[in-house]
Amino acid sequence: GAGVSQSPRYKVAKRGQDVALRCDPISGHVSLFWYQQALGQGPEFLTYFQNEAQLDKSGLPSDRFFAERPEGSVSTLKIQRTQQEDSAVYLCASSLGLAGGTTGELFFGEGSRLTVL
């Protein structure tokens, strides 16, 4: 596709359920990021992949959060035993991934809005 695609756009879960959020990056983009955005706040970094390697997961708030990108393209963010404080918009972004430590310009998807009841 032309842009970053995320699904589902909206997800309502009961507390304790597991959820999986999918991200399709722009074709050929090496770097992929996940962010969490609470209402009225800026996005908070969760984790970063370069191809299939998860290079930084320091932003994941607890061990209930897990992300993978097994073939270096599509990524899935999984949240186990969801809690109300997990309610937020989850944004995915991708970039070409330039050399020299910089990832270049990031392109974002529309996000997945998770509501935990």
Next chain:
Amino acid sequence: KQEVTQIPAALSVPEGENLVLNCSFTDSAIYNLQWFRQDPGKGLTSLLLIQSSQREQTSGRLNASLDKSSGRSTLYIAASQPGDSATYLCAVGTALIFGKGTTLSVSS
């Protein structure tokens, strides 16, 4: 730990005004800085990317500057229009640490 601050948090201006949005960051060892626009309920749209070796970037009515030594960036919007109304976010570094944004409202 990198911290990013954006001032003001909100701004209302009449159409046609030139305006400046400010972004400051605590760790000057950054590779790049990026400005984004976010419309309500939408994802982020990239506006300008400034590499650490650059001092400014321009796109249409937008101009962004970067002063790494002072830990500051500004986004200048010329001749503002109602369509510019949105939240503007700056982010620094490889993993992109974001500020909380400036919500701009331009009235016709």
